[in-house]
Amino acid sequence: xxxxxxxxxxxxxxxxxxxxxxxxxxxxxxxxxxxxxxxxxxxxxxxxxxxxxxxxxxxxxxxxxxxxxxxxxxxxxxxxxxxxxxxxxxxxxxxxxxxxxxxxxxx
Amino acid sequence: xxxxxxxxxxxxxxxxxxxxxxxxxxxxxxxxxxxxxxxxxxxxxxxxxxxxxxxxxxxxxxxxxxxxxxxxxxxxxxxxxxxxxxxxxxxxxxxxxxxxxxxxxxxxxxxxxxxxxxxxxx
Numbered sequence: 276x277x278x279x280x281x282x283x284x285x286x287x288x289x290x291x292x293x294x295x296x297x298x299x300x301x302x303x304x305x306x307x308x309x310x311x312x313x314x315x316x317x318x319x320x321x322x323x324x325x326x327x328x329x330x331x332x333x334x335x336x337x338x339x340x341x342x343x344x345x346x347x348x349x350x351x352x353x354x355x356x357x358x359x360x361x362x363x364x365x366x367x368x369x370x371x372x373x374x375x376x377x378x379x380x381x382x
Numbered sequence: 383x384x385x386x387x388x389x390x391x392x393x394x395x396x397x398x399x400x401x402x403x404x405x406x407x408x409x410x411x412x413x414x415x416x417x418x419x420x421x422x423x424x425x426x427x428x429x430x431x432x433x434x435x436x437x438x439x440x441x442x443x444x445x446x447x448x449x450x451x452x453x454x455x456x457x458x459x460x461x462x463x464x465x466x467x468x469x470x471x472x473x474x475x476x477x478x479x480x481x482x483x484x485x486x487x488x489x490x491x492x493x494x495x496x497x498x499x500x501x502x503x504x
Binding site for chain 2: 305325326365367373375
């Protein structure tokens with residue numbers, strides 16, 4: 276199985292901050308990487324697919340980049356509604372696997 | 383966007399079979415735009431892919447669960463189902479159904495159900 280490792284596991288930030296979350300795959304997954312946002316007691320929501328494509332309706336302050344084994348999710352200016360847990364997921368090979376999550380908390 | 387809703391017992395006894403259904407609205411379960419997936423999340427933990435099925439009935443199961451999992455489609459009811467046998471406390475989780483946009487290279491999970499908590503306990 277491809278292991279997905281996110282860093283950090285949690286972070287504290289203020290509204291307006293630029294936030295970067297990293298996801299590393301244990302082997303190359305090309306650009307087959309998705310990012311999700313999950314708020315408490317809610318289902319995950321697709322933010323970014325194919326490493327850098329923004330899902331419809333997602334604000335442009337969310338950007339994704341990367342290829343191969345190293346990927347990043349950046350929130351350019353953190354908003355109150357962005358405090359949540361973020362997961363990466365590889366769609367390159369079976370079984371699909373997720374990172375362990377990064378919890379973004381209010382400083 | 384499709385709407386999905388999970389249903390099934392919230393409490394299952396150890397060694398018994400967990401059965402859940404995902405009702406699909408706003409589109410057809412036989413659509414060739416989607417595959418259909420089950421994902422679970424133990425309380426306070428991360429996400430785990432359980433299995434998936436396509437419009438032709440082809441299935442894929444996570445090898446870690448393969449011996450206990452069955453995913454099936456009921457086209458007459460526009461729904462798909464999950465069966466997980468011989469459950470233990472480790473299977474306690476929120477279970478989600480979701481659509482897979484398989485025509486996109488990274489096969490993202492687009493629409494999700496609201497999730498249903500299944501507790502395994504005697």
